[in-house]
Amino acid sequence: xxxxxxxxxxxxxxxxxxxxxxxxxxxxxxxxxxxxxxxxxxxxxxxxxxxxxxxxxxxxxxxxxxxxxxxxxxxxxxxxxxxxxxxxxxxxxxxxxxxxxxxxxxxxxxxxxxxxxxxxxxxxxxxxxxxxxxxxxxxxxxxxxxxxxxxxxxxxxxxxxxxxxxxxxxxxxxxxxxxxxxxxxxxxxxxxxxxxxxxxxxxxxxxxxxxxxxxxxxxxxxxxxxxxxxxxxxxxxxxxxxxxxxxxxxxxxxxxxxxxxxxxxxxxxxxxxxxxxxxxxxxxxxxxxxxx
Numbered sequence: 060x061x062x063x064x065x066x067x068x069x070x071x072x073x074x075x076x077x078x079x080x081x082x083x084x085x086x087x088x089x090x091x092x093x094x095x096x097x098x099x100x101x102x103x104x105x106x107x108x109x110x111x112x113x114x115x116x117x118x119x120x121x122x123x124x125x126x127x128x129x130x131x132x133x134x135x136x137x138x139x140x141x142x143x144x145x146x147x148x149x150x151x152x153x154x155x156x157x158x159x160x161x162x163x164x165x166x167x168x169x170x171x172x173x174x175x176x177x178x179x180x181x182x183x184x185x186x187x188x189x190x191x192x193x194x195x196x197x198x199x200x201x202x203x204x205x206x207x208x209x210x211x212x213x214x215x216x217x218x219x220x221x222x223x224x225x226x227x228x229x230x231x232x233x234x235x236x237x238x239x240x241x242x243x244x245x246x247x248x249x250x251x252x253x254x255x256x257x258x259x260x261x262x263x264x265x266x267x268x269x270x271x272x273x274x275x276x277x278x279x280x281x282x283x284x285x286x287x288x289x290x291x292x293x294x295x296x297x298x299x300x301x302x303x304x305x306x307x308x309x310x311x312x313x314x315x316x317x318x319x320x321x322x323x324x325x326x327x328x329x330x331x332x333x334x335x336x337x338x339x340x341x342x343x344x345x346x347x348x349x350x351x
Contacts, residue, residue, distance in 0.1 A: 075213065075215050075216060078212060078213065078216050079215075079216045079219065079220035079221075080220075082206065082210070082212050082216050082220055082221055083220055083221065083224050085206075086202070086221075086224060086225075086228075087130060088130050088131065088134075089202075090199075090224075090228050091126070091127040091128075091129075091130045091131060092127070092130070092131040092134070093192070093195070093196055093199065093228075093232065094123070094127040094196070094228065094231060094232055095124060095127035095128045095131065096189060096192035096193075096195075097192050097193040097195070097196055097231070097232040097233075097235045097236065098120060098123055098124050098127065098193075098235050099124070099185075099189045099192070100186050100189045100190045100192070100193060100235070100236075100239045101120055101193075101235040101238055101239045101242075102120055102121070102124055103182055103185060103186040103189070103239075104186060104238070104239040104242035104243060105117065105120070105242070106182060107179065107182050107183055107186060107242075107246070108242040108243050108245060108246035109242045109245045109246060109249075123231075186239070187263075187266065190236065190239060190240075190263065190266070190267060190270070191266065191267040191269075191270025191271055191274065192270075192274075193232055193233060193235045193236030193239065193267075194232075194233055194236045194267050194271060194315050194318075195232075195270070195271050195274055195275070196228060196229050196232030196233060197229055197232075197233060197314070197315075197318075198271060198275050199225070199228070199229070200225065200229070202225075203221060203222070203225045206221060207221070233318060233322065234322060234326075236267070236319070237319055237322045237323055237326060238326065240260055240263055240319065241323060241326070243259065243263075244256045244259070244260065247259060260319070261316070264312055264315045264316045264319065265308075265312055267311075267315055268308045268309075268311040268312040268315060269308060271308075271311050272304060272307055272308050272311065276304075276307070
């Protein structure tokens, strides 16, 4: 009797494990892609604003970028092919010509003292363009609600598999946003522009709220800056003046700002604990890299 009971429990556990793996497997592709988009601005911030002292953070970000990109490689290549076919050969040749011209100008600019290169400004443009993808992961909670509501998973699968999966996904994605903005704040501080840090953070939160609304509700994405700029500009100029869009963006802004402040304090606290074992001089120099 005891043996039969044990076998039944074992079968039930195996069933729950298979159900959990199936439920989590449905999310792997889109989660990995969204995390890749969230990590791109963090990688750019390391190049543009501050190279991290921690090799773990640098290499960890690089590994995560590769790991999240690989599951969507075929999707990306097919999308790039679709873009090239849509824009036509004339556009591609024109883009190549403009790129070569900008590279030539960039070489000349680099010879001028105290002037940021066009390459740096191009990186900064894409940093801002990709940045809303990081806090965007918070809105993916709707997929969890849909899975719970329509897919009929057991309570154990939801509690022990799906919720932890979504929690890790959102913490990593939003954490990339916080670190990216903190790196920008560090750069401003190094340039002697500390008084502009708060205003910059508020502006970035507002732009991110705008980007999240365009992505979640209007279904634009970062690539539309290149492939569909007319529709994007028209939507921004004419389609965001109603009470509904303004309210949604205002709430999104508040959520981003509050969560950013909370996670920033957590990161600063962790960095302080991490460096507390060093000498006071080392700690002062290292901790400055995490503050803005």
